[in-house]
Every structure is written in structure tokens, then in C-alpha cells.
Amino acid sequence: MLSPKSFPFIEATLPIIAERISSITPNFYNRLFAAHPELLDGIFSRSNQKNGTQQQALAGSIAVFATYLVKHPGTAPETMLARVAHKHTSLGVAEEQYPIVYKHLFDAIAEDLGDALTPEIADAWTEVYWLMAHALIKIEKGLYAQQANAGIYAPWKLVERAETGVDSVILSFEPADGTPVTVAKPGQFVSVRMPMADGLRQVRQYTLSNDVEHARRTITVKLDVNGEFSPVIHNNLEIGGVIELSNPYGDLVIDNEGSPLVIATAGIGCTPSAAALQTLAAHGSTRKITVLHADQEITTWPLREQMLESIGKLPGATLSTWFERGELPEGLNAQSGYMDLAAALSEDAQVYLCGPLPFMNAVRTQALEAGIPAERIHYEVFGPDVWLAA
Known part of the structure; x- marks a missing residue:
């Protein structure tokens, strides 16, 4: 929980920091790698540094966390923290690295804000950082402890x-x-x-x-x-x-039983659903499952044979497909153009999305407009989660 002393400073400066954080994070990473170039060897992706997605993901996570503390006092954004923690543990992020990040991040903030960063504001944002850091460290220790070995x-x-x-x-x-x-x-x-x-x-x-x-x-x-x-x-x-x-990480896990399930994927984004469908079939799941997949054409669909085999073993599963070009295949309930979720959704559905960001944004909007609560819409982003703030 954010302290009463820090709360008014965070509330007052959050719009400024949220606006400036995307400019601050590139400076932070420049400082970090200048002081610790070893972090580019096996932890940070230099491609994600070049294209800016890592900076966007960090900026989004800080802004989301601080906003949540202000809007929901006494709670924390558990879903966001879990997502970040799973990514951190898959990379071997350690507790002793958090002070290093703090130093270079706050040096970058101080340089950007100049005299506007008073001691009171600095102390308040320091509290935000360590609230987030300690929450992540706790989750990450738990995730490490669940593994069958102590190695990264x-x-x-x-x-x-x-x-x-x-x-x-x-x-x-x-x-x-x-x-x-x-x-x-x-x-x-x-x-x-x-x-x-x-x-x-x-x-x-x-x-x-x-x-x-x-x-x-x-x-x-x-x-x-x-x-x-x-x-x-x-x-x-x-x-x-x-x-x-x-070791394996990730919190986008689908249970064998439960409320109706809608899996909507596009392109290579079908990989999580392919594994889930195979496992559901192996466990004899009777869950109602609606599988929706979009691709450029039938021949570009990865893991098609595996997914169709699994769907054939699931008595509660149905499939619909969309293809941008080429002849529509028979037996796959195939349509031309872009995916439409409307007919697949029910009030109690759990929706899982994976694919390119424009695709997920479009189908998530459809689900929200159909009345599916945001907490029942799950997604996976390949690479830094630049969609986090949304």
C-alpha cells in the first residue's frame, strides 16, 4: 500500500511521469548498459532495444503500477505483476539486480525532470519503485522454488x-x-x-x-x-x-474443465492453443471449447494437423476459420476476411487470445463490446508486453 505521505505526490505527478516515462526509459537503458554491458549477454534482447519495444514495456509497467496504487489503494495489479514475474524468472532475473535498475532509472528520471524533481517527489516515486520491486521479488522467489532444479x-x-x-x-x-x-x-x-x-x-x-x-x-x-x-x-x-x-514459465494456462472456452488465434499465435488443445484431449476434457483461427491462407496455418487432430478428440469442441486469400477449404467452417467473434461468445465465456497485436486489439474490442468482462479476456504477447497498459 502506498503511504499517506507519498500518495498526494504520486497522485499529483502521475500525469507528468506517465507522459514522460517513455522518454525516460531509453535514457535509463543507455545508462544501465554503459555501466553493466554484461546484461546484454544472455538477459536483455538487443533487438528489442533497437526497435523500442523493451522501453515501451518497462514504461507501461511502471505507469500501470503507479496508476493502480492511486486508483485502487490497498491493492496491487496482480495480473500485471505475475506476467512480469514469469518473464523475469525465465530470464534468471535476481533480487540483487533491482538496486542496479533503481539507480540508473532514477538517475534518468532526475536528468529528465531536473529541478521539478523535488526531494518529496523523488521519495514518493522511490516508494512506488520498491513496492513494485518487492512484490515482483516475492512472486519470483515463489516461481523459482516451484521448479524441479535450481538452475536458470x-x-x-x-x-x-x-x-x-x-x-x-x-x-x-x-x-x-x-x-x-x-x-x-x-x-x-x-x-x-x-x-x-x-x-x-x-x-x-x-x-x-x-x-x-x-x-x-x-x-x-x-x-x-x-x-x-x-x-x-x-x-x-x-x-x-x-x-x-x-525452466517453463507463464501464467496463460487453460484448465481441463470450467466455463465455456473461446480460443481465438492468428498465424503463429496458435502455438499456445495447439498445446492446450492437445492436453485437453489427452485428459478427456468435456469442456465446451470454441476454437477460432485466422491466417493468410490454409497452407500458411502452422500446426494445423496437430490442432485438427486434437479438436477431433474433444466432444465439446468446434472450429471456425478465416483466411485472407486463397480457396476456402471444406470442413473447417471457413470464411473469407477477418475474424468475427460475435457468434462464438456467451456471457460466461473465458476468452484466450494470441496473435499479432492488431489482431488481438480487434478481437478484444469485439469481446468487450459483446459484454465479456475484461478480467475474463486473457492474452499472450510474444516478446516485450507493449500491450500491457491497455
Whole structure:
């Protein structure tokens, strides 16, 4: 809870900080990496630094947290904190790194605000930072403790590789040493850490798309020809190759039973739903499930065969598809154009979204307009969560 002393200062300066934070965060990261360049080796993505998404995600999380403290005294944005904590633990963020972030973030704030940053305002925002930091540290310690091992990464060997859709590849790994394996849940992800051409290690998160409850890790990676990471996986990783994978994390987990479920995905965003449907089928779920998928055309749909097989085993599941071009396939309730959720929604539905941000924004708006409460609309963003503030 924000103290009575700090509350009026945060309430008064929140509009200014919220407006300025997106300008402050680039300066913060410049300061951070100048003082600690080792953080770019295996923790922070330099691609996300270049395109600005990491700065946007940090700015959004700070603004959301402070706004929540003002609007909902005595509570905290648990969903946001959990999302950030799962990403942090998949990267191995440690408690001792929070003071480092504090120093360089507040140096950047002081430089940006100048004399406007009075001692009282600085103290109030310091309190906000440490309230958020301590909340995250507590969650992260709990997440680390749930794992079957104390490591951040372990070596895994590529044992199977298969093409799916267009420019996407399914990669299956098995343990390369005796590190105990944590059983994953459908919808969770792992961090993949690999050295790039210059020797610097980079990390990306990939949702587990298959074999979730087994001693395997299967991910599906779409090629970004202009990216830094996915071309290395597509072009350099061969059967027998060993790479580093983190323990599984992520809070977008779908239960076997419950209220009606609507899963809406587009493109490679189908990976969490593919794993969830496979697991639901394996457990004999009778839950009412409406699966909606949009893609460019039938041939570009990744994991199509796996999803159709799972849906066929689920008595309560139905499927509708949308394709932007090409001949519409038979038997998939296929339509041309863009997804329309209207007919799929019921008052008690739980809605799960995954795909490009414009897609999720459009279908989330449809769900809200149909009367689905925001807390029953769940989503997954690949990369920094720049959608957080929304």
C-alpha cells in the first residue's frame, strides 16, 4: 500500500511521469548498459532495444503500477505483476539486480525532470519503485522454488525437426544432461539462449507447442528474415545440436474443465492453443471449447494437423476459420476476411487470445463490446508486453 505521505505526490505527478516515462526509459537503458554491458549477454534482447519495444514495456509497467496504487489503494495489479514475474524468472532475473535498475532509472528520471524533481517527489516515486520491486521479488522467489532444479538454464539436444505452415519449424528437444526436468503446463513458454554470430548470447521466449507434460520441450519457431535470432535457429541448428533452455514459465494456462472456452488465434499465435488443445484431449476434457483461427491462407496455418487432430478428440469442441486469400477449404467452417467473434461468445465465456497485436486489439474490442468482462479476456504477447497498459 502506498503511504499517506507519498500518495498526494504520486497522485499529483502521475500525469507528468506517465507522459514522460517513455522518454525516460531509453535514457535509463543507455545508462544501465554503459555501466553493466554484461546484461546484454544472455538477459536483455538487443533487438528489442533497437526497435523500442523493451522501453515501451518497462514504461507501461511502471505507469500501470503507479496508476493502480492511486486508483485502487490497498491493492496491487496482480495480473500485471505475475506476467512480469514469469518473464523475469525465465530470464534468471535476481533480487540483487533491482538496486542496479533503481539507480540508473532514477538517475534518468532526475536528468529528465531536473529541478521539478523535488526531494518529496523523488521519495514518493522511490516508494512506488520498491513496492513494485518487492512484490515482483516475492512472486519470483515463489516461481523459482516451484521448479524441479535450481538452475536458470540447462542443456537440451535437438532430436526432431519438422516444417509446418510456411517459414515455420517444429523443434523437439530432450535433456542433454541429468538436470531434473520440471513438468510444464499447456500455455507456458521457455527461454531459449544461443550465441549469435559475434559470440554474444541472446534470448527469446517460445511457447511450448507440443509434448507439454512429457520430458521433452517442443517449440514452433516462425522465421523472421530480418530478425537476429530466428534465422540462427532455422539455418544453423541441426539434429543433435545442443542449446540452452530455461525452466517453463507463464501464467496463460487453460484448465481441463470450467466455463465455456473461446480460443481465438492468428498465424503463429496458435502455438499456445495447439498445446492446450492437445492436453485437453489427452485428459478427456468435456469442456465446451470454441476454437477460432485466422491466417493468410490454409497452407500458411502452422500446426494445423496437430490442432485438427486434437479438436477431433474433444466432444465439446468446434472450429471456425478465416483466411485472407486463397480457396476456402471444406470442413473447417471457413470464411473469407477477418475474424468475427460475435457468434462464438456467451456471457460466461473465458476468452484466450494470441496473435499479432492488431489482431488481438480487434478481437478484444469485439469481446468487450459483446459484454465479456475484461478480467475474463486473457492474452499472450510474444516478446516485450507493449500491450500491457491497455
